[in-house]
Amino acid sequence: MSDPVLVLPDGFTITVAEEWFKILSDQGYAQRAQIDAGQVKVIDTAGVQLLLALQNRLQSHGGNIEFTAMSEPFKQGFAILGLDQEIMIEV
Numbered sequence: 856m857s858d859p860v861l862v863l864p865d866g867f868t869i870t871v872a873e874e875w876f877k878i879l880s881d882q883g884y885a886q887r888a889q890i891d892a893g894q895v896k897v898i899d900t901a902g903v904q905l906l907l908a909l910q911n912r913l914q915s916h917g918g919n920i921e922f923t924a925m926s927e928p929f930k931q932g933f934a935i936l937g938l939d940q941e942i943m944i945e946v
Contacts, residue, residue: 860889860923867892867929869901879909886918893924898932910942 861878864871879888888909910920920942933939 860891862891862893863895863902863929865894865896867895867902868897868899872901872905875902876905879905886913886916887921888913888918889921889923891923892929893926895926895929895932898929900936903932903936903938907938907941 863875867875890906906920913919930939933942
């Protein structure tokens with residue numbers, strides 16, 4: 856059985872960060888989270904920070920985030936902050 860794929864909203868910003876923090880925390884990921892970021896049109900530092908925190912938590916348990924899709928604005932959000940290598944995004 857494969858992990859469920861979580862689809863990020865088109866605006867992954869501070870306005871939805873608290874809601875998504877609860878969603879991601881409630882999933883109880885031990886090893887891997889599959890995330891579809893293909894529809895993201897806008898991501899801000901809160902969205903980036905949330906995903907980096909999730910990645911750090913997973914890596915501390917030997918896991919990681921697997922992105923099934925990434926939009927260009929999503930990739931650019933990390934690249935602008937110089938964090939594209941932190942989450943293994945190739946721009």
